[in-house]
Amino acid sequence: MELESLLNQEGLVHQKPKTEEIRERASAIDHPVRLFYGETYDAYGDPIDSIKYYFFVSMLSKSLKEEGYSTDPRILVADVAACRNVSSDLNDKYIELGDKRAKFVHKVSDTYNLDLNVVKMSDYLFTPEFQSHLEEIVELCKGDPEIMKRIEKTVPESKIDIERKKSFAYSFDEIGTIIDLDVKVGPPREDLYDDVARKIAEVQQRKSLMSLFLTPTFPLGKSWAYFFANEGIEDHGITAYKAGSKQLQGNRIIVGKTSSLEAGNLIDSSFVPPSLELPHPILDIGIIAEMARINLEGGDFNLYKRVQEGQLDERALKGEVKDSLNKYILSKF
Amino acid sequence: MDLEEIVAKDYEQKSAQREKEKRYYEEKLQRTGLKTLDRFLRYCSNPSDYMKNGITYAHRDLENVAEAIAENKPWAVVSGLNPSSPLHLGHKAIFDELLWMQENGAEIYIPLTNDESYVVGKSPSLAESRRIAYESVIPSIIAMGFNSHKTHIYVDSDYKEIYNVAMDVSNKLTLNKALKVFGLDNELDNENPGTMFYRSAVQVAQILLPQYEEFGGPKPTLVPVGIDQHPYILLARDVAEKKGFILPSEIVTKFLWGFDGKGKMSSSRNGSAIFLTDDPNSIDTIVKKSYTGGSPSGKFQKEHGGIPEICPIWSVRTYHFQRDNSVDRKCSSGEILCGQCKKEALEEIKDFLSDHQSKLPEARKRVDEFILKTPINSILE
Numbered sequence: 001m002e003l004e005s006l007l008n009q010e011g012l013v014h015q016k017p018k019t020e021e022i023r024e025r026a027s028a029i030d031h032p033v034r035l036f037y038g039e040t041y042d043a044y045g046d047p048i049d050s051i052k053y054y055f056f057v058s059m060l061s062k063s064l065k066e067e068g069y070s071t072d073p074r075i076l077v078a079d080v081a082a083c084r085n086v087s088s089d090l091n092d093k094y095i096e097l098g099d100k101r102a103k104f105v106h107k108v109s110d111t112y113n114l115d116l117n118v119v120k121m122s123d124y125l126f127t128p129e130f131q132s133h134l135e136e137i138v139e140l141c142k143g144d145p146e147i148m149k150r151i152e153k154t155v156p157e158s159k160i161d162i163e164r165k166k167s168f169a170y171s172f173d174e175i176g177t178i179i180d181l182d183v184k185v186g187p188p189r190e191d192l193y194d195d196v197a198r199k200i201a202e203v204q205q206r207k208s209l210m211s212l213f214l215t216p217t218f219p220l221g222k223s224w225a226y227f228f229a230n231e232g233i234e235d236h237g238i239t240a241y242k243a244g245s246k247q248l249q250g251n252r253i254i255v256g257k258t259s260s261l262e263a264g265n266l267i268d269s270s271f272v273p274p275s276l277e278l279p280h281p282i283l284d285i286g287i288i289a290e291m292a293r294i295n296l297e298g299g300d301f302n303l304y305k306r307v308q309e310g311q312l313d314e315r316a317l318k319g320e321v322k323d324s325l326n327k328y329i330l331s332k333f
Numbered sequence: 334m335d336l337e338e339i340v341a342k343d344y345e346q347k348s349a350q351r352e353k354e355k356r357y358y359e360e361k362l363q364r365t366g367l368k369t370l371d372r373f374l375r376y377c378s379n380p381s382d383y384m385k386n387g388i389t390y391a392h393r394d395l396e397n398v399a400e401a402i403a404e405n406k407p408w409a410v411v412s413g414l415n416p417s418s419p420l421h422l423g424h425k426a427i428f429d430e431l432l433w434m435q436e437n438g439a440e441i442y443i444p445l446t447n448d449e450s451y452v453v454g455k456s457p458s459l460a461e462s463r464r465i466a467y468e469s470v471i472p473s474i475i476a477m478g479f480n481s482h483k484t485h486i487y488v489d490s491d492y493k494e495i496y497n498v499a500m501d502v503s504n505k506l507t508l509n510k511a512l513k514v515f516g517l518d519n520e521l522d523n524e525n526p527g528t529m530f531y532r533s534a535v536q537v538a539q540i541l542l543p544q545y546e547e548f549g550g551p552k553p554t555l556v557p558v559g560i561d562q563h564p565y566i567l568l569a570r571d572v573a574e575k576k577g578f579i580l581p582s583e584i585v586t587k588f589l590w591g592f593d594g595k596g597k598m599s600s601s602r603n604g605s606a607i608f609l610t611d612d613p614n615s616i617d618t619i620v621k622k623s624y625t626g627g628s629p630s631g632k633f634q635k636e637h638g639g640i641p642e643i644c645p646i647w648s649v650r651t652y653h654f655q656r657d658n659s660v661d662r663k664c665s666s667g668e669i670l671c672g673q674c675k676k677e678a679l680e681e682i683k684d685f686l687s688d689h690q691s692k693l694p695e696a697r698k699r700v701d702e703f704i705l706k707t708p709i710n711s712i713l714e
Contacts, residue, residue, distance in 0.1 A: 223403035228376040229396035274378055 001300065003063040007212075011280070011304040012056070012287050014188055017210040025182050025207065026069040033069055035061055037185040038076035038121075038177065040085060041097055044243035045254040046104045048288055048329065049217040053240065054105060055291040056214060057185050058114035065115070073116050076177065077102045080121040084170050095122070104255070111332050112295040125173060134176040140200060141172070147199055151175075154192040175200065181209040188213040189236045216240075218281040219251035220266035227271060227279055234279055253285065253325070256333045263330060264322045272314045276307065283307055286321040292328035340630040347626055347640045354642055358390065358587065361560045367391040367585060373399065381433035382656040383586060389430060389557075393566070394582035397553035402437045408553040409543035410434045411581075413444040413536070416466035416488070417455035420473045421606035422682070423589040423598030426652045428477050430557055430586060439555070440548070441484045442705070444539040445470060448489040452527030455601070459490050471700050473609045476692035485705040489535065494709040498538035498545065499530070501712045505575040506533055506568070514564045533568065540569040544578040546711040554581045559588050559597070589652050590645035594624025598645075610690070613683040620646070620679045626664065627671035639664040639671065646671070646678050654681040 003023075007016045026033045037053040054075055061073035079098025083091045102118050109116045124130050141147045154171045155163045163170065171193070178184055179197045186194075194211040201208035216237025219226070227233060239245035243254045253263050270281050286303045293299065303320075306312055312320065362369065369391055374380055377399065383389040401408035412431055414424065435441050447462035449455075456462035466488045474486065489495055511517075511533035517524065544551045556566055566583045573580045588597030591605030598606045607616050626644030628634040641647035641664040650660045663669040 223400070224376040224378070225396070225399035225403035228373055228399050231372065273376070275375070278375060 001059060001063055006059055006063050009301050011283055012215060014213040014215045016212045026064060032072040033064055034182045035071055035073040036181045038078050039241035040078045040082040041101045042242045042244045044249040045257045047243040048253040048255055049240035051108055052214060052288045053185060054108050055295060058116050061115045075105050075116050075118050078121045080125050081170060081173060137176050138172055150196045150199060178209060183210050183212055185212045187240050188216055218279040219248045220281050221251045221269045222271055224271045260326050260330050263325060267318050267322050282321050285325060289324035289328050340628055340633045343629055347643060351640050351642045362391055365563050367393050381430055383430050386656060386658050389584055389586045391585040398555045398582050401553045407549055408439050409442060410439045410555045411442045411540050412557050413446050413539055415450050416445045416447055416462045416470045417450040418600035419469040419608045419610040421598055421600055421608045422649055426589050427557060435480060435483055442543055443486045445488045449531050452531055463488055463490055469610055472693050472696040475696035475699055475703060476689055481702040484703050486703045487705040492705055495538050497712060498542055498709055499534040502537045502572045503534045505572045514568050536565050537569045537572050540581050541573055541578055545709055547707050547709055551579045553579055556581055556583045558583055558585055560585050590648040592619050592623040592645045594645055613686040620675055625671040631670050634670055635667040638667040641665060646674050650678050
């Protein structure tokens with residue numbers, strides 16, 4: 001797929017660098033283009049929404065390779081970060097869950113013939129090289145009140161005191177991980193980390209990462225009233241990679257757990273917005289299924305355009321999304 | 334002063350009035366912490382006409398109600414009315430909004446507050462406002478098309494249960510709190526024990542009544558109000574919290590201008606209101622003499638347009654007859670002048686009154702179907 005087609009896909013790409021910027025970077029660097037998506041997880045399983053990112057990073061990598069560039073497409077399973085989010089007695093369980101998530105990424109990669117390298121945070125975080133790299137970053141940040149202010153912003157207000165006591169270890173691990181990337185793919189809410197990484201790169205006078213945000217994830221099986229009541233959901237949605245984000249695990253498609261019937265019921269009871277500017281959980285699932293089809297059979301995106309042009313009424317859209325979801329994703333796991 | 338100066342001054346005054354009007358609602362919104370309906374309008378696929386054209390414009394906690402609408406759960410609306418006179422066109426606006434709510438699943442409770450009419454001095458006796466309630470107000474409400482299975486009307490003095498409920502909520506309030514909420518801390522000279530009992534206890538009882546066991550227990554309850562009635566909701570929310578009820582929500586509608594242009598349509602100002610029981614042939618004068626947002630010079634108005642936001646004629650037509658904002662557009666662009674607009678308004682109002690009044694004889698026969706009689710025993714046993 002051409003880079004332009006992929007990056008201009010409405011309903012999938014929320015914010016992106018110009019294609020020319022990516023090409024310029026790819027031409028200017030002396031290493032493969034570092035493409036990256038990182039995620040944590042929870043105990044509820046592997047949400048279909050994570051697959052959207054795996055597909056995208058792989059498709060981006062293949063598009064660049066078709067143009068002759070070398071790439072390093074990487075999916076990070078942030079097991080250490082996931083452990084930091086839970087109490088210490090759950091660490092062993094979460095390390096195990098990290099292994100499972102990494103296996104899941106491998107399985108998705110194999111099933112759809114993706115171009116991905118899977119890395120766990122525990123594989124590199126405690127190496128002397130990374131720790132020394134991290135120390136350098138921490139030192140630089142602590143000497144710059146403006147950067148420290150930005151780092152504080154990466155933490156929700158309710159957790160600021162706890163994170164301060166932990167010397168913002170979670171944030172620094174994240175920043176240390178992403179600072180040398182070329183293109184970082186993620187949900188829009190990660191802009192705060194990316195912003196700090198760019199600021200540090202500016203101070204160090206080196207190339208900064210380019211952020212590429214995909215559209216937010218929304219719960220299924222919810223009426224219009226849910227979206228009306230949740231101000232700000234349009235911008236950030238719920239956490240794509242945590243099935244239990246906001247305790248909405250019953251409103252997500254969890255690969256290997258949610259049956260075809262359950263997924264169908266969730267789709268049938270989901271809100272279809274009157275405008276494509278509003279959250280559209282069904283279209284989002286439809287586009288993920290479309291990415292699966294493209295990876296398996298080739299072809300191009302067309303669902304968004306057909307919805308935009310009013311070619312599908314609510315019933316037809318729901319029917320088509322259920323069919324393609326079953327055919328291209330649920331039946332494979 | 335020559336005509337040109339008069340015209341310019343008139344335009345300047347009316348423009349200033351429009352700005353003042355706009356500021357009034359904006360400031361009230363800021364002061365009360367209410368939210369606009371913008372977000373609701375983005376998500377709700379069938380908002381009411383009043384919501385669409387900005388007449389119903391603000392809310393608090395409409396989220397509860399939206400969930401009930403979307404998921405077909407029970408919810409209630411409470412909209413009280415002082416029956417010191419027959420209904421007028423201003424009241425009709427409220428009832429049109431209630432009809433939309435009923436179509437969207439609400440049980441409608443309409444307390445007719447003849448006790449209030451009496452204690453605040455709007456009616457010479459409890460009996461007089463009670464008579465108006467049964468003879469005129471209730472039939473007019475029924476004639477608007479409400480469903481008797483989902484509409485519960487009561488005249489306070491006849492539904493004595495409401496006073497027991499008022500007693501029940503009373504011990505969740507302090508008089509100090511009520512005085513502060515109503516801003517009456519230093520203005521008690523015009524109050525009597527009845528007004529205080531009514532405002533602080535009976536009105537709260539009316540708002541919370543649908544959440545009593547006899548009506549299915551706690552449920553989202555919406556109270557449509559004018560922005561000046563906001564304090565009543567605050568008091569009711571305070572009590573609801575203490576009783577373990579769902580905090581009542583409110584939705585705010587802008588008032589309909591009186592024909593005298595001196596504020597909201599009111600039965601207590603001559604020349605302000607057209608009543609739903611007025612003879613259609615008797616309303617020519619009030620409409621023809623109505624204040625408008627137009628200019629003394631037709632030429633000037635054609636060039637600069639009128640100022641619809643402060644015009645009672647625009648207000649009546651947009652609220653009741655031309656809800657697509659076409660009057661607004663024609664007036665602002667100078668396409669229609671006040672004479673023609675009044676003529677069209679007069680025809681529309683007359684048609685409406687004739688139609689409404691033709692339904693009253695049948696409506697009078699159905700009054701009993703709508704009257705709430707449910708005893709409230711849960712607080713006595």
